[in-house]
Amino acid sequence: MRRKIVALWLCLVLTVLVVGCTRVEPDPTEAKVAVDPGVKHQEIGGFGGALAFYENWVTGSQEKEKIYDLLFVDLGLDILRLRNVYDYPVDDPDPMRHGVEFYHAAKTRNPGIKVLLSSWSPPDYLKKDGIMRGGTLKKDGGAFMYPKYAEYWRASLVAYADREVVPDYISIQNEPDFVTDGWETCRFDAQESSAYPGYGKALKEVADLLDAEYPDPPLIIGPECAGISGGRVQSYAKEMDLSQVHALAYHLYNGGDQDNPDSYLSNLRAIASAYPNVRIWQTEFDWPTPFKNAWLIHNCLVEGNVSAYFYWALVWPGEKGLVEISNPWQSAYYSPTDYFYYFQHYAKHIDSGYRRVGAVSDSGKIKVSAFLSPNGEKLTLVLINTGGARCEVTLGISGFPVNKTEIYRTTDGTQEKFAAVGSLGSGNMLVLNPRSVATVVVTAGPEQDEEGD
Known part of the structure; x- marks a missing residue:
C-alpha cells in the first residue's frame, strides 16, 4: 500500500506542475490528495x-x-x-x-x-x-x-x-x-x-x-x-x-x-x-x-x-x-x-508543536495542508475548495495508520459553519462544497497489513 501512495504522491506533484503552467483550470468535481507525514516542513508556533x-x-x-x-x-x-x-x-x-x-x-x-x-x-x-x-x-x-x-x-x-x-x-x-x-x-x-x-x-x-x-x-x-x-x-x-x-x-x-x-x-x-x-x-x-x-x-x-x-x-x-x-x-x-x-x-485542531508535513492536490483549486502532532498520533488536514463546483476528494495517506476520522466543514454563504459532518467515506473520500473549507482530524490506530504491499 505504501508503494501505491508514494506513486500517487509523485503523480500528483507532476500534475500540479503541469496544471500550474495553464492559464485557466475548470472547477473540479473530483480530486485526489496525497499526504506524506514523512515529508517534514516548519514546526507550528x-x-x-x-x-x-x-x-x-x-x-x-x-x-x-x-x-x-x-x-x-x-x-x-x-x-x-x-x-x-x-x-x-x-x-x-x-x-x-x-x-x-x-x-x-x-x-x-x-x-x-x-x-x-x-x-x-x-x-x-x-x-x-x-x-x-x-x-x-x-x-x-x-x-x-x-x-x-x-x-x-x-x-x-x-x-x-x-x-x-x-x-x-x-x-x-x-x-x-x-x-x-x-x-x-x-x-x-x-x-x-x-x-x-x-x-x-x-x-x-x-x-x-x-x-x-x-x-x-x-x-x-x-x-x-x-x-x-x-x-x-x-x-x-x-x-x-x-x-x-x-x-x-x-x-x-x-x-x-x-x-x-x-x-x-x-x-x-x-x-x-x-x-x-x-x-x-x-x-x-x-x-x-x-x-x-x-x-x-x-x-x-x-x-x-x-x-x-x-x-x-x-x-x-x-x-x-x-x-x-x-x-x-x-x-x-x-x-x-x-x-x-x-x-x-x-x-482548533492544530496546536503549537505540530509540524506541517507533505500534502499535495492534483487540482490547483483544491488547496490542502497537513499537520502532524508531536507524538505522531494525530494528523490534521485543512482542505479548501476555491472553485464553484461540488468536489469529491479522495485522500491517500502514506505511512500513517488511519483509525478514527472526523470532518468539520464550513461552506461560504450558508449556515454550515464548522459543522461536524461525519467521517471519511469509503476509500477515504470526503465532499467539498463549492467555496468551502474542511478540517479532517485523523487519529492513528494499529497498522494493518494489506495484500499487495
Missing part, C-alpha cells in the same frame, strides 16, 4: 489574535465569561496578543487592568496558552514632541534615547509581573514603518537617520538589557512591519541581529490584494526564501472576506513558511472581529462572526 482596543467593552460586558469561553476554549487559540499600555497617559487610572484580566481569563481556561505583549508606542515622555499618536522616539543630547527605551520595556515587564502577568513573547514596536494620528504609533526606520531611530539599534538595546537582567527573558518577535511589499521586511531584517529574535514578524496590509489571496505569493515566497532557517510569524491582518482569509492563511503556511498566524481582532464592533460585540452599556449582544469559524478550521 500556533494561531493567535489580539485583544487590543475596545478592551473596556469586553471587560464591561455582562457576557464576558461566555466571550472568554468562545476565545480560550472553543476557538482553540494558542497565542493571545495584548497591548502594552504600561505608563500610558490616559484618563483611565489603571489602563493595564484590561490586559491583566484577559491574561488571567485565558490562563484559567487554558494554562498552556502563550501571550505576546506588543507596544503600539512608548509613553509620551519618550516621544518627540510628547505625542502618543504618530511621532517617533525622543532624542537626548542629540542621540536617540535607546537606553531609556530599553528601561521602559524592563519597567513594563516588572509592572506586569507584579500583577502576575508574564508574557512569553514581546514585540518592542508594532508597525515601526507606519505612522498615523488616528492611534498610538512610533516610527522606527530600518536604519537610523538624523530624523528617525533605527529599529535594529532599539532591538539590540532592549534585548541586551533583558538578557543581562533575566535568566529567562521573554522571547522577542519583530519587526511587525505593516506589510511585505517592496522588500521592507528584508530591509529591516538586514539591520537586525536575528539571533536576538525568536521570529521574524510582519503584517499583510500591503504586498498583495485583499481580494486575491494568491497575489501575496511572490512576496511571501521571497521572504521565506531569504530566511529559510528563521521562524516567520504573521501577527496581524483582517482585510479579506472570511473565506478568502482562510485561503490566505493557507498561502502563508504553505508558500510563506509561516509558523504562526494571527488574526487581528478577537473581539470588535461590527463583523470584522472573530467575535462581534455591542457597546456593553447599551446592549449585552455578542456573537461569533463568520471569521471565527474559518479561523477555527486552523486553530
Whole structure:
C-alpha cells in the first residue's frame, strides 16, 4: 500500500506542475490528495489574535465569561496578543487592568496558552514632541534615547509581573514603518537617520538589557512591519541581529490584494526564501472576506513558511472581529462572526508543536495542508475548495495508520459553519462544497497489513 501512495504522491506533484503552467483550470468535481507525514516542513508556533482596543467593552460586558469561553476554549487559540499600555497617559487610572484580566481569563481556561505583549508606542515622555499618536522616539543630547527605551520595556515587564502577568513573547514596536494620528504609533526606520531611530539599534538595546537582567527573558518577535511589499521586511531584517529574535514578524496590509489571496505569493515566497532557517510569524491582518482569509492563511503556511498566524481582532464592533460585540452599556449582544469559524478550521485542531508535513492536490483549486502532532498520533488536514463546483476528494495517506476520522466543514454563504459532518467515506473520500473549507482530524490506530504491499 505504501508503494501505491508514494506513486500517487509523485503523480500528483507532476500534475500540479503541469496544471500550474495553464492559464485557466475548470472547477473540479473530483480530486485526489496525497499526504506524506514523512515529508517534514516548519514546526507550528500556533494561531493567535489580539485583544487590543475596545478592551473596556469586553471587560464591561455582562457576557464576558461566555466571550472568554468562545476565545480560550472553543476557538482553540494558542497565542493571545495584548497591548502594552504600561505608563500610558490616559484618563483611565489603571489602563493595564484590561490586559491583566484577559491574561488571567485565558490562563484559567487554558494554562498552556502563550501571550505576546506588543507596544503600539512608548509613553509620551519618550516621544518627540510628547505625542502618543504618530511621532517617533525622543532624542537626548542629540542621540536617540535607546537606553531609556530599553528601561521602559524592563519597567513594563516588572509592572506586569507584579500583577502576575508574564508574557512569553514581546514585540518592542508594532508597525515601526507606519505612522498615523488616528492611534498610538512610533516610527522606527530600518536604519537610523538624523530624523528617525533605527529599529535594529532599539532591538539590540532592549534585548541586551533583558538578557543581562533575566535568566529567562521573554522571547522577542519583530519587526511587525505593516506589510511585505517592496522588500521592507528584508530591509529591516538586514539591520537586525536575528539571533536576538525568536521570529521574524510582519503584517499583510500591503504586498498583495485583499481580494486575491494568491497575489501575496511572490512576496511571501521571497521572504521565506531569504530566511529559510528563521521562524516567520504573521501577527496581524483582517482585510479579506472570511473565506478568502482562510485561503490566505493557507498561502502563508504553505508558500510563506509561516509558523504562526494571527488574526487581528478577537473581539470588535461590527463583523470584522472573530467575535462581534455591542457597546456593553447599551446592549449585552455578542456573537461569533463568520471569521471565527474559518479561523477555527486552523486553530482548533492544530496546536503549537505540530509540524506541517507533505500534502499535495492534483487540482490547483483544491488547496490542502497537513499537520502532524508531536507524538505522531494525530494528523490534521485543512482542505479548501476555491472553485464553484461540488468536489469529491479522495485522500491517500502514506505511512500513517488511519483509525478514527472526523470532518468539520464550513461552506461560504450558508449556515454550515464548522459543522461536524461525519467521517471519511469509503476509500477515504470526503465532499467539498463549492467555496468551502474542511478540517479532517485523523487519529492513528494499529497498522494493518494489506495484500499487495
